[in-house]
Amino acid sequence: MKSSDTINPRRDCDGCPLVPERREFLRNAAALALGVISLSLPIRSVSAKVLSSAVGGRKVLSYPVPPVDGANIDRDNEVILVRYKDEVFAFNLGCPHQNVSLRWNETDMRFQCPKHHSQYQPDGEFITGRATRNMDRLAIRRDAANNIVVDPDTLYKSDEDLAQWNNAVVKL
Ligand code: FES
Secondary structure, eight states: OOGGGSOOHHHHTTTSTHHHHHHHHHHHHHHHHHHHHHHTSOOEEOOOEEEEOTTTTOEEEEEOOOSSSEEEEETTTTEEEEEETTEEEEEESBOTTTOOBOEEETTTTEEEOTTTOOEEOTTOOEEESSOOSOOOEEEEEEOTTSOEEEEEEEEEOTTTOHHHHHHOOEEO
16 A cells, blocks of 8 residues: 555545534534524513512512513522513413523513423413413512512412413503
8 A cells, every 4th residue: 555545534534424524513503602692682680579478478579560571580589570561470480391491582572491492472472382381470469569569489370270370460
């Protein structure tokens, strides 16, 4: 075998699986970059004033009325507060499918689950994906001081109690 016959792994791999692997690497890198961009979409954080409920001394959360449409996430209490078309809703942060923390896409004005890609309207209505119900709403009311009061321990699932789910809203 002459030295010119030495196998050049790069040249000999023209058209072999190495090329698609490289393309796939580049595609994955691009997807990762897009993922980072979507993670950097603006998410407003909100903090609750923690109150004691008159009923049984349970913890309830008090928030100012959100000034504009959009999602406000209280990570400490795993609550999402949404103002949308003159209504305010409170949701459990976890996706109703497998309780993965949902993300808010400000551009599309919808929630997205990073695990199986379920999507939901701002009012929690299911759009598409692997979940089988709407986002879980929390009991919500407006108090005399015009604050939004949320009971994080009272959760309504649309497939079990649709009437309560529909009523868990504050109309502005
Ligand atoms: S955990 Fe959200 S769709 Fe599966």
